[in-house]
Amino acid sequence: MAGIRSDDDDKERAAVLEMARDVAVLxxxxxxxxxxxxxxxxxxxxxxxxxxxALVDGLVLPDDCEPAFGYVP
Amino acid sequence: xxxxxxTLADNIRxxxxxxxxxxxxxxxxxxxxxxxxxxxxxxxxDRALRAAGLIDARIANGEPVGPLVGVPFGVxxxxxxEGIVTTAGSTVLKKNPPAVRDAAVVxxxxxxxxxxxxxxxxxxxxxxxxxxxxxxGTTRNPRDTERLAGGSSGGSAAAVAAGMLPVTLGSDxxxxxxxxxxxxxxxxxxxxxxxxxxxxxxPFAASFDTIGxxxxxxTDLKLAFEAMDGKxxxxxxxVGALRVARLGxxxxxxxxxxxxxxxxxxxxxxxxxxxxxxPEVARARxxxxxxxxxxxxxxxxxxxxxxxxxxxxATRDRLMAGALLPASPIIQAHRLRNWFREHLHEVFxxxxxxxxxxxxxxxxxxxxxxxxxxxxxxxxxxxxxLFTQPLTLAGFPILAAPIAPGAEPVAELPLGVxxxxxxxxxxALFTLGAALEHAGLLxxxxxxxxxxxxx
Numbered sequence: 056m057a058g059i060r061s062d063d064d065d066k067e068r069a070a071v072l073e074m075a076r077d078v079a080v081l082x083x084x085x086x087x088x089x090x091x092x093x094x095x096x097x098x099x100x101x102x103x104x105x106x107x108x109a110l111v112d113g114l115v116l117p118d119d120c121e122p123a124f125g126y127v128p
Numbered sequence: 129x130x131x132x133x134x135t136l137a138d139n140i141r142x143x144x145x146x147x148x149x150x151x152x153x154x155x156x157x158x159x160x161x162x163x164x165x166x167x168x169x170x171x172x173x174d175r176a177l178r179a180a181g182l183i184d185a186r187i188a189n190g191e192p193v194g195p196l197v198g199v200p201f202g203v204x205x206x207x208x209x210e211g212i213v214t215t216a217g218s219t220v221l222k223k224n225p226p227a228v229r230d231a232a233v234v235x236x237x238x239x240x241x242x243x244x245x246x247x248x249x250x251x252x253x254x255x256x257x258x259x260x261x262x263x264x265g266t267t268r269n270p271r272d273t274e275r276l277a278g279g280s281s282g283g284s285a286a287a288v289a290a291g292m293l294p295v296t297l298g299s300d301x302x303x304x305x306x307x308x309x310x311x312x313x314x315x316x317x318x319x320x321x322x323x324x325x326x327x328x329x330x331p332f333a334a335s336f337d338t339i340g341x342x343x344x345x346x347t348d349l350k351l352a353f354e355a356m357d358g359k360x361x362x363x364x365x366x367v368g369a370l371r372v373a374r375l376g377x378x379x380x381x382x383x384x385x386x387x388x389x390x391x392x393x394x395x396x397x398x399x400x401x402x403x404x405x406x407p408e409v410a411r412a413r414x415x416x417x418x419x420x421x422x423x424x425x426x427x428x429x430x431x432x433x434x435x436x437x438x439x440x441x442a443t444r445d446r447l448m449a450g451a452l453l454p455a456s457p458i459i460q461a462h463r464l465r466n467w468f469r470e471h472l473h474e475v476f477x478x479x480x481x482x483x484x485x486x487x488x489x490x491x492x493x494x495x496x497x498x499x500x501x502x503x504x505x506x507x508x509x510x511x512x513x514l515f516t517q518p519l520t521l522a523g524f525p526i527l528a529a530p531i532a533p534g535a536e537p538v539a540e541l542p543l544g545v546x547x548x549x550x551x552x553x554x555x556a557l558f559t560l561g562a563a564l565e566h567a568g569l570l571x572x573x574x575x576x577x578x579x580x581x582x583x
Contacts, residue, residue, distance in 0.1 A: 081452040087433055089448060096445030097452075103510075104421055104449055107414035108457040111464050114411050122462035126335065128321045128469065128523035128551040 074098050133199045133294040133348040137241065140198035143187065147180035147198035147243065154200040154245055157292050164273060165290050166265045167283040168246045169205050170212065176200065176245045183241065196355055197241030201295040204281050205247040205264075206254060207231040207339075208328035216330040217250040217280070219263050220431055220438045231328025233297065233339060233356040240355035242295070248283030252440040254299055254332040255424060255447070256280050257307050257512035258497060262440040266494060269312055270575055271541055275491035278308030278512060281342070285312040288342045289542075291575045295343050295352045299329065301336045302416055303486075303516025309342060309528035310486035310544025311512075313572035315349045315561070316342045320551045321523030324356055333423040335462075336416065336520050344574035346529070346561040353554065361555040365480075367563045370556065373402035373475075375484040375548075378409035379515055382501055384489035387543050390531035391483060394545070394569050404475055404482065412468045412518040415461035422458045425450025442509070465521050472522045473550075481560060482548040485515050486528050490541035515546065525549050527557040529564070530572035542572050 075094055078101065082089050089097055131139070139145045155173050162168045183198050203209065206216045208227035215221055229235070234244060249267045251259055259267040259282025267282040269275040270290035277286040281298025285308035288296055298305045300318040309316030317340040324339050331337055341352035354360050374395055395401065406412070425432075428439075428447045436444055475482070488499055492512075498505040501514060519526060527547040533540045549556045564570040 078452070081454075082448075085429060085451055087429065087448065087451060090436060093436065093441070093445055093448060096441060097448045100421075100446050100449030101452065104418065104453060107417045108453075110411045110414035111418060111457055111460045114408060114464060114467075116460075116463050116467055120463045120467050122459050123335070123465040123469070124462060126321065126465065126469075126523065 131294070132345055133196060133343065133351055136199050136294060137195060137197050140183070141187070141193060147183040148177065150198050151176045151180040151200055151243055151245065154293070158246055161290065161292055164268065165270055165286050166267045167248050167287040167290070167292065168202070169215070169249050169264050169283070170247045172209065172245055172247070176243050179238070179243045183243070194239060194241030194355070195351060196237065196295075199242045199295060200245040200293055201237060201242050201297065201352070202246040202248045202284065202287050202293045203234060203244060203297045204250050204284050204299055206250065206299060206330035207234055207247075207297060209234065209244060209247065212247075214330050217252045217254070217261055217264065218439065220435055227328065229328070232325040234328070236358050237352070237355050242355065245293070246287075248287055248296060250283060251280035252443045253424070253428070253447075254280040254301060254304055255443050256509050257303065258509040259283060259308065260497070260509065268494070269491045271313055272491065274495070275493055275541070276311065276497060276508065278311035278491060280304040282308045284342050285309050285314055285316065288312070288314045288344050289574060291344075294348055295341060297339060297341055299332070299337060299339045301332045301338070302420055302520050303513035305340050305342065306486050306516045306526060306528035306544070306546055307512045310530070311491040311542065313530040313542025313544070314342050314344055314574070315346055315530070316340060316528040317349055317353055317554070317557070318526045318528070319353065319554055320525040323525075323552070323554075331427060333420040335419050335423060336523075345571060346558060346565050350558045353558075361558060363555070364559045365556050367560055370398070370480045370560060371478065372398045372400045372481045372483065373404045373479045375406065375482050376403040377405040378518070379484040382488045383485055384543060386531065386540065387485045387489070387545075390543060390569070391485065391545060394483060394564060397564065397567055397569055402479070404479065406475065406518070407471050408468070409518045411464060412521045413514070415464040415468070416517040416521045418453065418457055418461040419465070421446065421450030422453045425453065469522045472524060476550045480549065480553075480556060484519070484546045484548065486544035486546050487512055488514060490543060519546065519548060524551055525554050525557060527561050529561050529570045532569055532571050545570075
């Protein structure tokens with residue numbers, strides 16, 4: 056039975072496709088091909104990480120605060 | 129296996145039992161009882177029996193033996209064990225060559241007389257808080273087998289809680305010792321970052337990776353840690369002189385009533401009403417997430433390019449997402465780590481010990497793996513580290529200890545606290561933990577392998 060596609064459905068579909076394209080671009084940068092069946096899970100995790108990125112980026116740190124690469128507690 | 133490590137070692141040292149008897153009994157217990165829990169991935173029977181025979185011969189010859197003589201122990205399946213492949217809870221590494229020698233801390237435990245008997249289940253590549261493993265099965269909580277054991281060192285915590293092993297080893301990157309210790313009602317230690325050698329440990333996120341012991345009581349935990357550390361603990365502090373505070377704010381949210389009551393009782397016993405807050409805890413947790421995801425993703429990227437289908441799908445998708453993170457937020461997360469550490473050091477100028485919950489509540493059900501945070505049900509696998517991850521960022525030593533149950537322990541599921549000290553101050557954690565255990569405020573009866581409460 057054919058369904059009726061609403062404008063919202065079209066927008067959601069467009070957003071998913073755009074996200075998939077973004078992920079493909081990111082993956083190419085590290086020579087990784089994301090198989091289609093992995094894509095929904097990878098997108099979900101990227102969205103989760105974006106939330107955490109927004110949190111850490113939201114804190115303004117002094118310029119002399121260095122990364123903790125040589126970390127000693 | 130129902131005796132503590134300390135008692136077992138004394139019994140063997142003084143000839144009340146042979147090491148061989150102990151190891152045979154332990155192997156039999158693991159073979160017959162573990163089907164209910166799913167802790168064990170491989171038994172090391174031949175090796176263990178050989179080691180027991182050598183120990184019995186040493187004792188018969190009057191030769192000196194170590195403090196953990198004849199004590200059986202298990203290791204999370206990411207510690208190298210000579211002659212077998214280190215799986216890290218995955219099948220992805222199955223074609224790797226067998227380890228040429230034991231991990232450094234295993235060698236130290238063996239030098240102290242302990243005998244490895246089994247490798248233990250974990251989340252694949254230690255990426256999770258549940259020990260739901262698509263290759264080796266789900267580890268069930270011995271306190272209620274319908275519930276999660278927690279993870280990622282779930283097999284290690286559950287084997288102790290079930291009374292099958294007196295000591296086990298795990299790793300803790302974001303809470304993988306503290307979370308399962310709390311949910312299973314056993315003791316665990318995340319030592320100071322960098323204190324114990326990671327040689328022969330399969331990595332996860334190098335910035336945070338630590339290893340530590342589990343045990344059924346504070347004495348055994350200390351014995352195991354000192355053997356792993358290669359030296360006896362330092363001078364014991366005066367418990368009455370320790371300046372103790374509880375962590376407020378983030379660490380007071382969504383708590384089960386038993387946790388609030390348990391921490392209240394501990395603070396009352398220590399005559400402290402002090403509460404301190406840490407700044408930007410949500411951002412600290414976010415930084416831990418980002419560093420972990422990016423380092424884990426980078427570590428696995430070469431295999432993800434060619435062996436993606438061999439991974440547990442949940443692990444694979446998280447690692448792939450982590451591998452795609454750009455550099456800027458990773459560097460920002462590392463800067464935030466430094467900033468957060470400075471604040472924690474500032475807190476410790478006025479305080480010696482901090483106390484916080486380990487999880488928001490008891491073990492979630494396996495068929496409903498969620499916890500409630502901010503009034504919403506969220507994934508347990510991803511969020512059981514709500515209180516452990518922010519503290520991971522600083523790298524300070526943390527003791528995970530079970531709150532003592534009330535009058536009817538059978539009806540209560542375990543709840544755990546984190547006790548945090550300044551870097552290098554593990555001895556203060558052991559001293560305070562033992563005092564609170566002696567006072568009846570910490571400690572949860574380890575199950576006998578036949579089901580009776582002991583220890």
